[in-house]
Amino acid sequence: MLIIQTTILNMNTTELKSKYKVFLGTDEAQPLISQSVMMAIQWREIMSRSNIHFDTKGVNVKKINKKLQTRISLLPITPIGLVNQCHTNTRVFAEECGMEKVLGFNICACPCGRFMNYELHSVNRKDGMMCDLTKDFDNLREKYFLELKTNMTALEYINKYGRYKTIASINKGCSCKVDWNTNGVWDIDEHILQEHIKEIEDNA
Ligand SMILES: [Zn+2]
Numbered sequence: 001m002l003i004i005q006t007t008i009l010n011m012n013t014t015e016l017k018s019k020y021k022v023f024l025g026t027d028e029a030q031p032l033i034s035q036s037v038m039m040a041i042q043w044r045e046i047m048s049r050s051n052i053h054f055d056t057k058g059v060n061v062k063k064i065n066k067k068l069q070t071r072i073s074l075l076p077i078t079p080i081g082l083v084n085q086c087h088t089n090t091r092v093f094a095e096e097c098g099m100e101k102v103l104g105f106n107i108c109a110c111p112c113g114r115f116m117n118y119e120l121h122s123v124n125r126k127d128g129m130m131c132d133l134t135k136d137f138d139n140l141r142e143k144y145f146l147e148l149k150t151n152m153t154a155l156e157y158i159n160k161y162g163r164y165k166t167i168a169s170i171n172k173g174c175s176c177k178v179d180w181n182t183n184g185v186w187d188i189d190e191h192i193l194q195e196h197i198k199e200i201e202d203n204a
Helices: 013-024 029-048 086-097 154-161 190-202
Strands: 072-081 100-109 115-126 129-134 142-147 167-171
Touching: 013 029, 013 072, 013 086, 072 086, 086 100, 086 115, 086 129, 115 142, 115 154, 129 142, 167 190
Parallel strands: 072 129
Antiparallel strands: 072 142, 100 115, 100 142, 115 129, 115 167
């Protein structure tokens, strides 16, 4: 059973946008703005060289084992925050708008759905509803998300497990002929991911 959250966030997005605009004027935000622009350019370059896109549309939850599948939500994206700055974005919305920060993994897949990337990601929660407030590289408006039941921050995660483990790659027999270099990713089986999630939550 997949949890689909389609309810409109019970909050005025005008307020979220105006608070975020204030953040964009701070010294902290300036290098992040440049970084986001660079990342978006690089992303477009990579995508222009390949026909194989990994995104929300490729995800087929039936190809994910039941234990993980039941923990995955399909969240609406409200694209206010800078691309690729989800952890900072959620912190800003938590501090400025009284929302909760939620750490987890977003899931993208290749067109056949058998090659999945679980990427460390942050979203917010308000009144029990999760919402992704970070603009997607491909302007998608929904995202698959697996919440980690932990108070660990993204930085604590990276310090403990290494940046290398911020993207787990699971290939269950992809037939898409992925034509870019996948070396250096954390290439694991689904059960290793489950053990990893369990370890995070047991130590929460
Ligand atoms: Zn595939």
